[in-house]
Amino acid sequence: MKIQEVLTRGLWTENPVFRLMLGLCPVLATSTSVQNAVGMGIAVIFVLTCSNLLISLIRSVVPDKIRIPIFISIIATFVTLVDLIMAAYFPDLHKSLGLFIPLIVVNCIILGRAEAFASKNNLFFSLMDGIAMGSGFTAALCLIATFREILGNGTWLGIPLFGSGFEPALLMILPSGAFFTIAFIIASLNGWDRRRKRQTKPSVQ
Amino acid sequence: MEIQSLLIISISAVFISNFVLSRILGLCPFIGVSKQLDSALGMGLAVIFVMGVASAVTWVIYRYLMLPSEQNLIYLILKGHIQNPPNLIYLRTLVFILVIAALVQFVEMVIQKTSPGLYRALGIYLPLITTNCAVLGVSILNIDSDYNFIESVVNGLMSGIGFTLALILMSGIREKLELANLPKAMRGTPIAFILAGLMALAFLGFSGLSIP
Numbered sequence: 001m002k003i004q005e006v007l008t009r010g011l012w013t014e015n016p017v018f019r020l021m022l023g024l025c026p027v028l029a030t031s032t033s034v035q036n037a038v039g040m041g042i043a044v045i046f047v048l049t050c051s052n053l054l055i056s057l058i059r060s061v062v063p064d065k066i067r068i069p070i071f072i073s074i075i076a077t078f079v080t081l082v083d084l085i086m087a088a089y090f091p092d093l094h095k096s097l098g099l100f101i102p103l104i105v106v107n108c109i110i111l112g113r114a115e116a117f118a119s120k121n122n123l124f125f126s127l128m129d130g131i132a133m134g135s136g137f138t139a140a141l142c143l144i145a146t147f148r149e150i151l152g153n154g155t156w157l158g159i160p161l162f163g164s165g166f167e168p169a170l171l172m173i174l175p176s177g178a179f180f181t182i183a184f185i186i187a188s189l190n191g192w193d194r195r196r197k198r199q200t201k202p203s204v205q
Numbered sequence: 206m207e208i209q210s211l212l213i214i215s216i217s218a219v220f221i222s223n224f225v226l227s228r229i230l231g232l233c234p235f236i237g238v239s240k241q242l243d244s245a246l247g248m249g250l251a252v253i254f255v256m257g258v259a260s261a262v263t264w265v266i267y268r269y270l271m272l273p274s275e276q277n278l279i280y281l282i283l284k285g286h287i288q289n290p291p292n293l294i295y296l297r298t299l300v301f302i303l304v305i306a307a308l309v310q311f312v313e314m315v316i317q318k319t320s321p322g323l324y325r326a327l328g329i330y331l332p333l334i335t336t337n338c339a340v341l342g343v344s345i346l347n348i349d350s351d352y353n354f355i356e357s358v359v360n361g362l363m364s365g366i367g368f369t370l371a372l373i374l375m376s377g378i379r380e381k382l383e384l385a386n387l388p389k390a391m392r393g394t395p396i397a398f399i400l401a402g403l404m405a406l407a408f409l410g411f412s413g414l415s416i417p
Binding site: 021022024025028029068069072073076077079080083084099102103105106107108171174175176177178179180182183184186187188190191194 | 227228229231232233297303337338342345388389391396397398401402403
């Protein structure tokens, strides 16, 4: 296995949000602004990398039958760390992310990577996989947040982009805006895949 | 007075802040299990049940084992050895997720032994519920909103009913949609999300309900 393969898989070919559709709840709920998205993304990268490292470290001593409860306890420990650190140093961000920080525990990406990757691979690859998958998640979150913040609020990272004449579409920062945005992104990816398949097919024959 | 506050909690849990369409929680089963009405109903019943039980159990554990107070059971047992009641609030996430995972296993075993019919209906959906963020979500929300025991249980059950309502509406529409002529790229998940968005818009109307 090559390191590039691990990295591109997390960021693109097996992007957790757009390709595997894992961990959608925090993606849709916290993408109301780019600032929230970056905060959530960093929290997920931290938890995913640390839990991947620790699980890879102890993978040979964990009995197979009780591995899931052990993984969940490890993940919950790191989530509690993030929760407390964020509450202490970034109280505003902690307040706006609210419920979704403790809910990182049940994010399928983290348990999924622990089960599918970290428990079978060595320390270095698990670290890289954690960083790549976490960054893929963050990139997807930021992309959705960019659409929603620009259309729904007329700003990007809090910077106003349009003059005072711009009437923001409030719909986009409501829950339904999140659903519409992800629907169109996934549909365009599907369409792109289909077109590429059609183009590559004749050249193979 | 009590009844009135319970009614307010119920209406707001089912309609105004519906778990799926307003709080955006529990999307995986909402998209994954909404292809057929039967399985949606099974999943919905399992979620109502687990959310109700989880609300009750986590509330009791939080109140009597983790919150620093005179009634803390650890404090009462070790009274001679420690001066102050222990403050274990920071363990909330860890304890709640383990309790919910154990609870789901336990519920599964009890149902399997006591009523095979119900087990056949709910069986496959029960293990999936552990990773449904709505269950952990409702437990934490109960604590954050300072609900008492009865309010917590009602909030848990009603949030489960709200989830089921959204799931059943969705599966009803998706069954019809199987026959619709859609652009190929839109088939499957994308159109499901568009539907969810439209339903969220419709449910937005409920937020105009003003409750005295």
